[in-house]
Amino acid sequence: MLQSAVSLADESGLEALTMRKLGEAVGVEAMSLYTHVANKEDLLDGMIDLVFSEIDLPSDEEDWKTAMRQRAISVRQVLSRHRWAIGLMESRTSPGPASLRHHDAVLGCLRKAGFSVALTAHAYSALDSYIYGFALQERGLPFDTPDETAQLAQSILSQAAADQYPHLAELTAEHVLRPGYHYSDEFEFGLDLILDGLERAM
Numbered sequence: 001m002l003q004s005a006v007s008l009a010d011e012s013g014l015e016a017l018t019m020r021k022l023g024e025a026v027g028v029e030a031m032s033l034y035t036h037v038a039n040k041e042d043l044l045d046g047m048i049d050l051v052f053s054e055i056d057l058p059s060d061e062e063d064w065k066t067a068m069r070q071r072a073i074s075v076r077q078v079l080s081r082h083r084w085a086i087g088l089m090e091s092r093t094s095p096g097p098a099s100l101r102h103h104d105a106v107l108g109c110l111r112k113a114g115f116s117v118a119l120t121a122h123a124y125s126a127l128d129s130y131i132y133g134f135a136l137q138e139r140g141l142p143f144d145t146p147d148e149t150a151q152l153a154q155s156i157l158s159q160a161a162a163d164q165y166p167h168l169a170e171l172t173a174e175h176v177l178r179p180g181y182h183y184s185d186e187f188e189f190g191l192d193l194i195l196d197g198l199e200r201a202m
Contacts, residue, residue, distance in 0.1 A: 001026055001036055002046045006082065009047065014084040019043075044088065049096030051085045054078045057105040064113035065195050068123075071106065072131050072191050079135040086135050090128070114202060123198050130194055134187050146182050153177060 004025045009017050019040070023030035037043045056074035058067035079086050092099070110120040143149045153172045162169035175181065 001033065002043075002050050005043060006047050006050055009084045010082055042094075045092050045094050045096060048085060048088055048092050049098045051078060051082050051089070052096070052102045053098035054081075055102055057102060058109035060109075064109055064115075065199060067109050068106075068127065068195060069188075069191060071109075072127060073188070075131050076135055076187060079132075080138070083135075083139050086132060086139055089132065119198075119201060122201075126194055126198070127191075130190060134190070138184065141183065143183075146180070149181065149183060150177055 001022070005017060005022050008021060008025055019030040019033050022043075023033055026033075033043075037046065055078050056071060058064075058071045060067075062070070079089075095103075106124060107120055110123055111117070115123060143152050153176045157169060157172055160168070
């Protein structure tokens with residue numbers, strides 16, 4: 001049932017997910033679903049826990065920077081599949097076992113690496129603020145592919161004089177429109193800055 005609910009949200013957005021539609025998807029009456037979940041919030045708790053279960057946990061076999069980097073990339077990849085979940089991942093007041101396991105593993109990785117309790121809290125906050133913030137910004141962008149990015153950039157520049165917005169024109173011409181540019185590549189650049197900063201703070 002939870003997988004069907006996640007699939008419906010992936011296809012049509014969370015707003016379109018109703019108990020009636022979920023019942024149709026799993027072949028039962030909507031009221032029958034209430035034998036499995038107490039209400040819509042309970043359903044959301046389960047869906048978010050399922051999303052957390054898809055995220056790779058930090059590896060004990062890697063150094064902390066590599067483990068945190070891989071975990072961050074995994075979170076972003078999962079959120080790109082479940083865009084409706086952005087903004088809900090840390091909002092649940094009844095987190096499930098996958099969510100708790102995930103958080104404990106991240107904290108444990110940092111503590112084993114020698115982070116103090118306070119610095120562990122700072123690191124977790126900085127990393128997740130960046131990961132979720134980037135995912136949220138990415139979700140709102142009016143383009144997905146490099147071709148769409150280039151088309152939009154050229155369209156905007158065609159409507160604005162380069163001498164009036166010289167820095168925007170320079171960035172677009174020398175960075176955005178270069179072959180191989182993809183906005184998603186910016187994620188790992190920013191992530192590495194944060195990880196390097198955390199390493200200096202240890």
